[in-house]
Amino acid sequence: MIENIVLDKPIVMVGLMGAGKTSVGRALARRLGIPFVDSDKEIEAAAGCSVVDIFSMYGEEEFRRAEQRVIARLFDTPPALKVISTGEGAFITPAVREMVLGRALSIWLRADLDLLVKRTNFRNTRPQLLHADSRKILAQLIDERYKIYELADITVETRDESLRKTLSKVVSAIADYVKKGQKNG
Numbered sequence: 001m002i003e004n005i006v007l008d009k010p011i012v013m014v015g016l017m018g019a020g021k022t023s024v025g026r027a028l029a030r031r032l033g034i035p036f037v038d039s040d041k042e043i044e045a046a047a048g049c050s051v052v053d054i055f056s057m058y059g060e061e062e063f064r065r066a067e068q069r070v071i072a073r074l075f076d077t078p079p080a081l082k083v084i085s086t087g088e089g090a091f092i093t094p095a096v097r098e099m100v101l102g103r104a105l106s107i108w109l110r111a112d113l114d115l116l117v118k119r120t121n122f123r124n125t126r127p128q129l130l131h132a133d134s135r136k137i138l139a140q141l142i143d144e145r146y147k148i149y150e151l152a153d154i155t156v157e158t159r160d161e162s163l164r165k166t167l168s169k170v171v172s173a174i175a176d177y178v179k180k181g182q183k184n185g
Contacts, residue, residue, distance in 0.1 A: 007081060008080075009081070009103060009104050009105060010082050010084055010103070010104045011025075011028065011082075011083045011107060011174070012104040012105070013085045014090065014100070014106055014107065014149055015109040015110060015111065015149060016116055016138065016141055016149075017087075017116070018111065018115070018116040018117075018118075018120040018138075019158055020111070020119075021085040023163055024170060027163055027167045028170055029082065029083035031167065031171065035082040035083070036083045037074055037083070038085045039074065039085065039086045039090060040086075042070045043087075046066065046070060047066065051063070051087070060089075064089065067086075067090055067093070067096065068093060068096050071090060071096055075099065075104070088141070088145075091108075091148065091149060101153075105153050106151075107156060107170060107174070108152035108156070109166075110155055111159075115158070115159065115160055117134055118160070120138070154173045156173050157169070
C-alpha cells in the first residue's frame, strides 16, 4: 500500500506521552526505509543530560527553547525524508507547531486517558508525572492539548492493540492523505 506513495518531506509524530510516538515512529521509519529520530534523545545528546534533569535544572521554558532549536536543526539536516518523534509538548509551542505544519507531514497519535495512564504509570522518564497523580495530570493535558493536536495533518486513534495494527492504521492514513493531496493538487 505505501510502496506507491511518494513522500517529499519529513513525517512528524505528535501526541501525549504514552500515545506511541516513538514506537510507532520507529516502526514507520523501518517500514518506509528512512531514518528515525527522537527529538527528546537529540535534546539529551545536545545537553549532555536527561530531559528530567533539564526540566529540574533549567525549567520547562528553557527546555522548550532547546526543543525548538533541536527540531529546527532536524528539519535542516539531511536527509530531508525521515520520521521525527517529538516530545508531548513540542507541537504545543507555537513556533514549533508552525514549523511542523509548514515543513512536514504531521501525525497525531490520539489515545484515551486509560491507555495513556497504563502506558506511563511505571516510567520515571516523564518530568510532569514524577511525584504526581498521573491520571489527573494526563486528564488535564488532554483538556489543554487535544484541541491543539487536532491541527495535525492526520489523526490516528491508538488503542490497546499491537504495534503492527497501529502501524497499519498510520500507513493507511498516510496513503489516504497523499491520495487526497494528489487529487487536489
